[in-house]
Amino acid sequence: MKKLLGVAAVGLILTTSQAMAKDSRELNHTFAINNASQLDIDFPVGSLEVQSYDGSEVHVTIRIEPKNDKGWFGSEIDLSDIELNHSQRANLLSLKLDNDDIQQNWLVKMPKSMAIDVELGVGDIEINELSNSVEIELGVGAVRIDSALDDYKRIELESGVGDTKIRGLKNEANTHRKVVSSQSSYQGNGQYNIDVEVGVGDIKVRH
Incomplete structure (x- = not known):
């Protein structure tokens, strides 16, 4: 009897592990930018990592999983029904996944020739080898931008x-702190702009 119970327990563990392993999904998309010069990204909760490269396509990988742990029996959310909304017109490529019930982890590889505009409710944003303009609005979280350029028109x-x-740009930046808030600005002779606004969290730009 104990042996049968042991086998049943192992079977339950295996079944549960398989169910939990399926409790996530990966979305993969590739977009030819054609004449698009700006990428817009909008999602409510998660993380975003952006990499710039010399190319003509935007590669997007999004790992999605339930935001709240439903316990041993997994989530009630059907991840198979969730898809990335995208549109491309004129000079703009827009990507949006508006679902508050899932955690989203984005990895985006984009051409250096594109500017980027990001709206995120809660999460972290990391942009590497930035070579263009960027505009970010983040509710709660952190933003880190590593720039390939040592000068900008305005930050x-x-x-x-x-x-x-x-840190690390040609000219000195100015920072003003008031109790819990902080503002930093930069003026230079570069071509591009960086605008970042965060409700709660830190912002770092460095070359």
Whole structure:
């Protein structure tokens, strides 16, 4: 009897493990940018990592999983029904996945020739080898931008509760702190702009 119970327990563990393993999904998309010069990304909760490269396509990988742990029996959310909304017109490629019930982890590889505009409710944003303009609105989280350029026309960083830093550029940046808030600004002779606003969290731009 004990042996049968042991086998049944192992079977339950295996079944549960398989169910939990299926409790996530990966979305993969590739977009030819044609004449698009700006990429817009909008989602409510998760993380975003952006990499710039010399190319003519935008590659997107999104891992999605339930935001809340439903316990041993997995989530009630059917991840198979969730798809990325995308549209491309004139000079703009827009990507949106508006679902508050899932955690989204984005990895985006985009051409250096594109500017990027991001709206995220809660999460972290990391942009590597930035070579263009960027505009970010983040409710709660952190933003880190590693720039391939050492100069910009203008940089404006604002955090309602948190810290802002600009490091390693040609000119000196100005930072003003008021109790819990922080603002950093930069003026230079570069071609591009950086605008980042965070409600709660830190912002760092460095070359």
